[in-house]
Amino acid sequence: MKIHIASLALAFFVFPVISAGMAGDTLSLYHIDEVTVVQPRVRFFQEDRKVTEADSLALSLFYDDDLGNLLRYISPAYINVRGGNGSASGLTLRGTNSYQTTVKWNGFTLNSLTLGSADLSIIPVESMESVAVVHGSSGTVSGSGSFGGSVELRNKPDWDNSLSINATSGYGSFSSKRASVSARAGNKKIQYHLNFFRVNALNDFSYTDVMKPGNPEETIVHNSLENTGIIQNLFVRLSHNQNIEAGLWYQSKTKEIPAIMGSYTTGNAVQRDSVIRGYVNWSLLMERSRLTLSSSVMDEYMFYRVKQPDDETEYSVNSSIRGRKFMNEFDYRLYLSNMITLDAGASYNNMEADVESYNGTVSEYQSALFSGLRLNYKGIVSNITLRKEFHPEISIPLLFSAGVRYAPQGKEYVFRMSYSDQFRLPTFNDKYWRPGGNPSLLPESGQTIDGGMEFSRTVTDDLHLKGEAGLYHSRIRNMIQWVPAGSYWAPRNSKEVHINGAELSLSSTYSIRDYRLRFDGSYSYSMPSIRDTYEEETGLEGNMPEYVPAHSGSGRLSLLNDKGHAAVSFNYTGSRYTTRDNNPLYKMPPFALINLHLGYSIELQQDLETSLQFRIMNLFDRKYQVVRAYPMPGRSLQASLIVRFSR
């Protein structure tokens, strides 16, 4: 009965929006800026949230790196990585797990439908024009699994571009080689983006094996990486009010899995992740409204093989996972006036996976209705969004989010506050993996209350300061965690987890003649604790979940001009418990990493420029582990030559 009432309430909100918009096409055009019109839903209705955006300098410093490393140094995110370059890495935001943060490419979720998380190590920074993190994104806007937040990756056309080509060749420590070509071509009506990249690395770094007698220096073996990908985007202006956008992304990563610390054998496991993603997005701009239709497909294939030590032709483990996801979305936005915007839409997703451990193919669908109201009046932006998810087996209540952002006129500060409902459906692995999978697993649900203040001040003509401070409180019920259960692992609902946290960020730019000195820093405090448990977990109340640092921070100090840059980036990750009983003996110590970046550009001729970039990662050769028993590389050097042609 509750579901019917909720659906009726949503329908009551959705259909007037559409009918009002259709009726309004004959009305006069309001002056709405283009940024507002094209702004994606996840940003348009979340101005009341904290957003960390990678600026052009950050994208340049990590141009030839992966998304995990970029986020580690531009945000206080904790990147959970099991080893060096190319090892699977997940994003932990606001004290949650990596599968509680969504990663979206031009609006389409990249998270694996079998694992739930997105592997940041296979996402190249150079392929994206925009990278932003929406902290604690609401479930009404981002859908399932946004407790920590959502990472928004975007490709954007430059309609003034006719031809630009970047060719990059890079060499680095541990026999790493990287080559990429990035091309942008087109005119005012059509733009085409192509990005091809290939990365090879032996990853044969040395480390101190603290698990062996005498703590010997060892060189890691069976750790090579091959990563190849091609990403294409097409942007077409069909007419003065119609755009179509399409993208295609193919990638294949093969990674040897090394033995953990303390082992006296080399690893003999290999994992390959291949994925094809594609999307089409059509939008129609009417006099005071916008209609968007989108479809996307994701086809992922992964195999994991372990060879017998004494027989290279036999596998003791040979498992594969194939997953497909089809996503369709319709969104209608009505700019009723300069002050009022209404939005309504629907989505339908179909998913299937063929996994040996599921014993065949499993499939399911999800659909949703969503709507939003945005008010903008004298510096006050207020959002209300609703979402109703429909799932064949699980009942999900109507989700509600609301927030306000207040920028007093003539003042240098902004206040924001929001409330949001969030949820996460169990993944296919959570439900169907044999042994351990549990089809009766409950979905996670929860709320986040978030508030903060931003300021932006031009102190002098040369000095600009910008900062932000915020607090949040989240509750997650039925949090899903995989825990060992006898001879295998199984997912379990932890009854309730509370997370209290604070986030700080500060940016400053100081100009000295032709140079700019910049400082960007961010800090996060997050304290998740298990508040209530099921009977068999009694005794865990008050404990923190594993691998969540209470303190983390990052920053960059940069000196740059038109020709080049010198920068230091750093990351601090606090101590993390590794066991559910929070045994201090197995607590991972904190670590701080500092990197040096140098870049210089030379204009060879009017259209041609070359740029040389050096990066020393882990400058002080810090020995550390992110995940217990998985060694991380010490100091490493990466040198890249980039040739840019533009016309």
Next chain:
Amino acid sequence: MTKKTYLSLVLLSFTLVFISCEKDDAGPSLGGYAGGIIITNEGAFGNSNSSISHYSPDSNKVTNNLFEMVNGRNPGDVLHSFGFEGDMGVIVVNNSQKIEVVDPETFESAGTITGFSYPRYFKGLGNGTGYVSNGSLAGEIYLVDLNIMEVTDTIGVGMGPEQMARSGNYVFVANSGGWDFDNTVSVININTHEVEKSIEVGDIPVQAVTDANGDIWVLCRGKVVYDDTWTTIVEETDSRLVRIDGTTHEVVTDIVIGETGDYFNPSYLSVCPDGLELYFGESDGLYVMGIDENQQPASPLIEKDFTAVITDPGTGYIMGVTLTDYSSAGKLHIYSANGTETGSFNVGIGPNGLYSFY
């Protein structure tokens, strides 16, 4: 704000990064550990968080993390078992492919022997030598010399060799099949280091002990075969206790334990200090059975699912360890001889074995 003030603030912010590191906790002090029960805790696979605990009946106290406390490093990944040879203790660390040799009174490391692929158990032979069972599929027994810390010989046995028991000049190896299937016990002559006989017992033999008569008791878990969905059992064979005569090397007793359909694979078997009673686990708890009986007792002595059980030869107390999960401390439970619990203690993660040391 002046230029100097601005630059100072930037430098201050940057410096904070370097000085904000947290300090590690200091470790506890060391002590002597002669007399009592050694508890092995395997830890979680892939996490290298195994440990050794020690229970002292005299002080009624448990000391955890002995090996790491003394040697400053973790024993390794998946600590599977413990054994004795003379005045040395041997820790078998399965997923670190090694054995650690220690002084069991202090737990100081005396050396590490490597060269294994999947080590499971150690059995002392005297003169500083012993056997290590090894292999997840094809199995072998490695002869190790603790005096020189090396493997000196290799003996091929059945698949997935597990626990070993000795009677006279023979060692009996339970061949579990490992990741495949086996149902045999290999009999090795310790003078020639050759397999003299293979004895068919029940399905998946995993544990072997020697009783007061010098006979060998083998715990066979029984085979449970699931269909591809892991939800339906398509085949299940009986769990068994099989007695092998220590002199003739023939099967003399074969007792079915548990019931087909209970879907339970017993995993531990121990013998009391005088060798006259056996302790084994079934789906409903711990059973105690005299070695001259020929059927499972009607009811368990203690209704609890242990992973290992021992009787303390000093006090006669029965001790059992239970698993919480592989990410939290397990428990040691202590019972009087009639099965009344007298206390319990937290031990390490994933306790899997109990060994008396006096």
